[in-house]
Amino acid sequence: MPHLIIEYSANLDPRVDMAAACETLRVAMIRTGVFPCAGVRVRAHRAELFSLADAHSDNAFAHLQIRIGSGRDLATRRRAGEALMQEAQAIFAEELLTGYFALSLEICEIDAATSWKANPIHARLALTEPSEK
Amino acid sequence: MPHLIIEYSANLDPRVDMAAACETLRVAMIRTGVFPCAGVRVRAHRAELFSLADAHSDNAFAHLQIRIGSGRDLATRRRAGEALMQEAQAIFAEELLTGYFALSLEICEIDAATSWKANPIHARLALTEPSEK
Amino acid sequence: MPHLIIEYSANLDPRVDMAAACETLRVAMIRTGVFPCAGVRVRAHRAELFSLADAHSDNAFAHLQIRIGSGRDLATRRRAGEALMQEAQAIFAEELLTGYFALSLEICEIDAATSWKANPIHARLALTEPSEK
Numbered sequence: 001m002p003h004l005i006i007e008y009s010a011n012l013d014p015r016v017d018m019a020a021a022c023e024t025l026r027v028a029m030i031r032t033g034v035f036p037c038a039g040v041r042v043r044a045h046r047a048e049l050f051s052l053a054d055a056h057s058d059n060a061f062a063h064l065q066i067r068i069g070s071g072r073d074l075a076t077r078r079r080a081g082e083a084l085m086q087e088a089q090a091i092f093a094e095e096l097l098t099g100y101f102a103l104s105l106e107i108c109e110i111d112a113a114t115s116w117k118a119n120p121i122h123a124r125l126a127l128t129e130p131s132e133k
Numbered sequence: 134m135p136h137l138i139i140e141y142s143a144n145l146d147p148r149v150d151m152a153a154a155c156e157t158l159r160v161a162m163i164r165t166g167v168f169p170c171a172g173v174r175v176r177a178h179r180a181e182l183f184s185l186a187d188a189h190s191d192n193a194f195a196h197l198q199i200r201i202g203s204g205r206d207l208a209t210r211r212r213a214g215e216a217l218m219q220e221a222q223a224i225f226a227e228e229l230l231t232g233y234f235a236l237s238l239e240i241c242e243i244d245a246a247t248s249w250k251a252n253p254i255h256a257r258l259a260l261t262e263p264s265e266k
Numbered sequence: 267m268p269h270l271i272i273e274y275s276a277n278l279d280p281r282v283d284m285a286a287a288c289e290t291l292r293v294a295m296i297r298t299g300v301f302p303c304a305g306v307r308v309r310a311h312r313a314e315l316f317s318l319a320d321a322h323s324d325n326a327f328a329h330l331q332i333r334i335g336s337g338r339d340l341a342t343r344r345r346a347g348e349a350l351m352q353e354a355q356a357i358f359a360e361e362l363l364t365g366y367f368a369l370s371l372e373i374c375e376i377d378a379a380t381s382w383k384a385n386p387i388h389a390r391l392a393l394t395e396p397s398e399k
Contacts (some may be wrong), residue, residue: 001237003196003237005140005384006182007271007309007311008397009309014267018182019182021183022182022183022184023184023188026184026185026188027182037186038186038187038235039186039235040185040186040285041183041185041194041196041235042183042184042185043140043142043180043182043183043184043194044180044181044182044183044258045140045180045311046182047182047310047311048310048312049272049284049285049288049309049310049312050288050307050308050310050311051285051289051291051292051305052304052307052387053305053306053307053387053391054303054304054391055289055292055388059387060385061307061309061341063269063307067239067270074379074380076159076269077380078357078379078380081380081381082382084201084229085384089384092223096384097386098386099302099386099387099389099390100386100387100390101385101386101387102286102304102305102307102383102384102385103383103386104267104269104381104382104383104384104385105322105381105382105383106333106376106377106380106381106382107377107380107381108377110239110397111240111241112237113207113211113240114207114211114214114239115214115237115239115240116211116214116215116218116236116237116238116239117236117237117238118218118222118229118235118236118237119234119235119236120229120230120231120232120233120234120235121185121186121187121232121233121234121235121238122190123232124232124233125186134370136329136370138273139315148298151315152315152317155315155316155317156317156321158317159317159318159321170319170320171319171320171368172319172368173318173319174316174318174319174320174327174329174368175316175317176275176313176315176316176317176327177313177314177315177316177356178272178273178313179314179315200372225315243372244372244373244374246340246344246378247340247343247344247372247373248347248349248370248371248372248373249348249351249370249371249372250368250370250371251351251355251362251368251369251370252367252368252369252370253362253363253364253365253366253367253368254318254325254365254366254367254368255319256365257319257366258319260318
């Protein structure tokens with residue numbers, strides 16, 4: 001189930017390798033020990049149009065929304081969120097030094113009663129790579 | 134009010150007609166009998182950047198988030214969600230056979246106290262196509 | 267913290283200046299008096315693929331999702347939302363006259379216990395432009 005949805009301002013593209021960021025965050029999600037590998041889905045959406053804070057032309061942002069199945073306790077969710085925020089701060093370390101960048105991360109829980117999934121990746125990983133689940 | 138927001142990995146584009154998928158899901162939303170035609174808004178956002186599960190290069194995903202006005206009971210929401218998930222499974226039937234695709238759907242309720250709308254499509258459909266409301 | 271995420275159908279591009287809309291809504295968010303300038307992040311995501319209401323080819327939509335830190339009372343949230351909806355109705359005034367456009371706005375609260383931020387724009391604005399905070 002775990003989704004990580006990155007939104008970011010297009011002016012980050014020359015400075016941050018967002019494909020690498022997706023990959024790094026995928027590994028970080030698995031390493032929390034909280035999320036099954038087969039369910040991890042990290043993606044990034046570039047915003048071409050944005051207007052931020054004082055509208056300085058250097059202003060940039062990245063927002064990470066994590067959507068997970070409900071049922072994990074607060075301590076577990078906080079531990080996972082802190083680990084991922086730490087990873088995000090490393091990814092955007094140079095931007096965070098500039099005074100023109102805002103980073104944020106939030107965890108949302110998905111209501112089990114009104115969500116559905118069909119994920120054959122689970123079965124494939126169970127068969128071929130049990131150690132990476 | 135009913136929104137259906139599809140996010141999908143760009144590697145699905147050669148294999149799935151996502152414009153047709155939007156159209157199919159629009160019709161499916163209306164056919165649930167739960168949502169007024171004039172309010173149905175289906176859209177898809179392609180993610181060019183993503184990293185999924187075990188990072189196999191064939192891995193792909195589609196996530197459907199449905200956002201509806203609050204007030205419908207759980208049974209009604211579940212019935213609508215199941216109908217739409219069934220439709221989505223038909224749309225992505227071939228992908229679901231591959232072991233490299235993850236499909237998910239969730240319903241979120243929008244708080245009536247802090248949401249606003251202005252939708253003249255309602256008035257137009259009431260005038261010209263009463264039977265399709 | 268305050269995020270304003272606009273989704274809109276691509277057929278609005280020739281008719282509405284969405285970059286200007288982002289700028290207008292940024293100013294409007296600050297003018298509510300509810301949100302600190304340094305935290306305001308407005309962005310727009312164009313949906314190339316969509317299917318709306320009765321599927322008339324002129325149908326278009328814009329949806330504004332505002333995500334704010336929790337803790338403001340309902341009256342404050344409603345006041346902010348109404349001000350921003352008014353601004354949005356001005357931006358899309360011509361579209362709202364057509365009968366082929368749906369506008370909506372919702373406010374979501376971000377759980378403080380499971381959200382994190384690192385926003386050096388705050389410090390920069392505190393140093394250089396105290397009056398605009």
